[in-house]
Amino acid sequence: MDSVYMDHASATPVRAPVIEAMMPYFDQHFGNPSTVYDIGSNIKNVIEEQREKVAKLIGSKTEQIIFTSSGAEANNLAIKGSVFARQKKGTHIIISAVEHHSVLNSARFFERMDFEVTLLPVDEYGLVAPERLLDAIRPETVLVSIMHGNNEIGTIEPISELSTICKEKGVLFHTDAVATVGNIPVDVNELGVDMLSLSGISLGAPKGIGALYFREKLRLMPLIHGGIQERGRRGGTENVPAIVGLGKASELASEELTDRINHVQELRGILVAGIHERINNIIYTGHPEKRLPGHASFCIEAIEGEALIFMLNQEGIYANTGSACASKALKTSPVLVAIGIPPDLAQGSIVFTLNSSITFEEVEYVLKKLPFAVEKLRSISPVWRKKTAA
Amino acid sequence: MKFVENFSADDTLDLVCRMCPLHLLEPGEKLKCLKTGQVLEVLTDYDGALEDIPEWCEKCGQEFMGMEEEEDYYKLYIRKTK
Numbered sequence: 001m002d003s004v005y006m007d008h009a010s011a012t013p014v015r016a017p018v019i020e021a022m023m024p025y026f027d028q029h030f031g032n033p034s035t036v037y038d039i040g041s042n043i044k045n046v047i048e049e050q051r052e053k054v055a056k057l058i059g060s061k062t063e064q065i066i067f068t069s070s071g072a073e074a075n076n077l078a079i080k081g082s083v084f085a086r087q088k089k090g091t092h093i094i095i096s097a098v099e100h101h102s103v104l105n106s107a108r109f110f111e112r113m114d115f116e117v118t119l120l121p122v123d124e125y126g127l128v129a130p131e132r133l134l135d136a137i138r139p140e141t142v143l144v145s146i147m148h149g150n151n152e153i154g155t156i157e158p159i160s161e162l163s164t165i166c167k168e169k170g171v172l173f174h175t176d177a178v179a180t181v182g183n184i185p186v187d188v189n190e191l192g193v194d195m196l197s198l199s200g201i202s203l204g205a206p207k208g209i210g211a212l213y214f215r216e217k218l219r220l221m222p223l224i225h226g227g228i229q230e231r232g233r234r235g236g237t238e239n240v241p242a243i244v245g246l247g248k249a250s251e252l253a254s255e256e257l258t259d260r261i262n263h264v265q266e267l268r269g270i271l272v273a274g275i276h277e278r279i280n281n282i283i284y285t286g287h288p289e290k291r292l293p294g295h296a297s298f299c300i301e302a303i304e305g306e307a308l309i310f311m312l313n314q315e316g317i318y319a320n321t322g323s324a325c326a327s328k329a330l331k332t333s334p335v336l337v338a339i340g341i342p343p344d345l346a347q348g349s350i351v352f353t354l355n356s357s358i359t360f361e362e363v364e365y366v367l368k369k370l371p372f373a374v375e376k377l378r379s380i381s382p383v384w385r386k387k388t389a390a
Numbered sequence: 391m392k393f394v395e396n397f398s399a400d401d402t403l404d405l406v407c408r409m410c411p412l413h414l415l416e417p418g419e420k421l422k423c424l425k426t427g428q429v430l431e432v433l434t435d436y437d438g439a440l441e442d443i444p445e446w447c448e449k450c451g452q453e454f455m456g457m458e459e460e461e462d463y464y465k466l467y468i469r470k471t472k
Contacts, residue, residue: 085407088462219407230413231409 003316004362006292008202009151009179009353012321013203014245019380021248022206025241033238034227043240050247054211057250058196059187066230067213067243071178072102073200073223074212075145077234078174078195079106081220083115083143086172090140091115094126096147097158097338099366103145104174104334120146125287126155126339143172148186149179149198152322152335152351153286154295156180163192172218172282178202178210182253183292184261188213198349200242204355205249209242260356267363268354272296274367279374281387285339285349299341302384303348303377304371309375317366320351343382391440394456397449397467399431400424406435406463413439414446417468424470429455435463443468 005013033039033047038306048062055062068074083093093107107117118136120128126341128146137144144166150154159175166173174195180186181196182203188196195218200209214220226235253260272284282303300308312319322333336346352366378384394395404421405413413434420430432443440457443466447454 079405217404219404221407222409225409228409228412232405232412235409266427 001316001362003318004358005318005321006352006358006366007149007318008023008307009351011201011207012204012355013357014206015030015249015252016069017252018204018245018248022217022241022245025244029240033240034229040174044275046242047238047243050243050250053247053250053254054198055213055380057186057191057254058181058198058213060213061216063231064188064213065218066214066233067238067246068210068212068234069208069239071176071197071201071210072100074178074197074210075100075176075219076106077212077223078214078341079103079143079145080109080194080223081233082172082174082218083110084221085219086142089109090138090142091238092118092138093139093146094118094120094133094136094141096120096122096145098122098150098155098335099145099147100128100151100176103147103200107145122338123215124339126150126153126157126335127286127287127290127355128157128162130158130161130165131284133162134169137165137169137171141169141171143174145174145176147179148174148177148191149174149183149292149295150286150335151353152349153339154291154331155287156184156290156292159191159193165192165215167192179292182249182257183294185216185257194218200246200249203246203249203253205246206242209239209246211246244313253355260291263356264354264358267358267360268294270295270351270360271352271354271363271366274363275370278367278371283341283345285336285341292353294358295351296354297351299336299345300348300350300374301345302387303374304351305347305349307377308348308350308373311377312369315369315373320353321349322351391444392456393452394458394467397431397455397458397465398429399467400428402431402433404433405439406433408434409421410436410438411442414442417443417446417466418450421468426470426472428470430468430470432466432468434466437465440464 051065052062061288165171171192176197178199181198194215196213212381285297446472453469458465
């Protein structure tokens with residue numbers, strides 16, 4: 001077997017039908033959508049068709065979607081755009097302790113402007129308790145942002161319960177759904193959110209494209225000032241091929257979601273059971289049931305996650321340790337710290353994220369190679385030697 | 391500039407936080423949904439709209455009724471004449 005890619009939370013390959021849909025918009029239909037002649041203005045309609053496909057995937061109206069350059073930009077626009085538009089209403093923001101850096105750092109940006117940011121603690125599975133949110137809301141709270149699915153531990157938050165509390169308190173509610181859209185059913189009305197971020201990355205669309213859903217009549221201060229693209233909410237000529245890619249990927253996700261879930265859930269089950277059978281002193285992080293279907297995350301005792309990733313890489317297996325950003329910074333994952341994993345155990349984090357292209361044979365290959373890599377690393381670990389000698 | 395107070399409108403177009411020149415594009419679209427004689431209220435935080443919208447009304451043959459200033463934005467009133 002040449003290689004097994006199990007890091008679909010970081011990036012997914014762009015699928016052939018998506019590439020095929022995008023290609024004409026690089027050369028054949030290259031016009032600027034803001035122009036009034038046919039080759040430009042026709043593309044405006046193409047963008048609206050894609051907006052409709054994205055809207056359909058998450059149950060929103062077409063005009064409630066803004067295309068962005070990424071999930072991170074969508075998170076920035078949701079937080080900065082809504083808070084700047086409402087800054088006279090209050091100076092308090094609530095996020096959870098397990099948010100992605102694009103949410104965490106956007107919220108913290110407001111601390112420089114004398115805002116206060118509350119980080120809601122989570123339980124051992126990474127879940128935010130609705131009663132904790134209720135207690136944290138103050139009269140000056142302007143925004144709550146809690147992620148839908150966690151990219152590091154797979155846990156799915158009780159968004160509809162949390163958004164109901166915010167609605168009753170008259171506070172805006174945003175969710176970062178980058179990890180969930182395209183992986184589980186997502187409906188903005190069922191979730192009851194005011195804003196929702198999504199990204200092409202987990203949808204089989206290219207990198208460099210995302211979108212923000214926003215409730216009707218919600219005011220958002222633009223982050224990128226320029227022309228009147230996105231109905232005056234985001235300047236800059238539209239990335240038409242990527243928008244077409246996101247539209248096509250959304251269309252495919254709408255059609256295939258149930259099959260995708262069934263496929264990855266079954267293989268994830270085999271992977272998780274197999275790892276537990278073959279490796280001792282290991283914990284499965286995140287919620288056992290309320291989690292993303294293709295997500296399996298562990299902390300392995302006496303293992304350094306980076307070293308394990310390196311060893312698996314030599315066997316052609318690509319997985320991750322923590323989030324892509326946190327692992328590069330060689331930092332203990334704040335998410336693992338937030339769920340109470342001791343720092344030494346958190347070092348042994350490994351995350352497998354599967355998509356519908358993964359096969360049974362690939363899972364078997366990982367189950368064959370992973371125990372060997374763990375055993376080898378433990379054989380040179382003084383921590384493990386001390387533990388086994390005791 | 392003509393100022394009005396507590397003016398009643400038939401519909402509202404909220405352009406607060408939206409970029410220029412959207413204030414010259416969206417009122418025309420919105421007026422298409424109104425009947426002749428009805429009044430559109432345009433909310434905007436863009437100072438330039440105070441000159442642009444009365445001028446636009448003159449060019450397009452619509453009637454600019456006046457404006458009211460709120461703390462964070464302006465309210466401009468247009469009566470559909472055709």
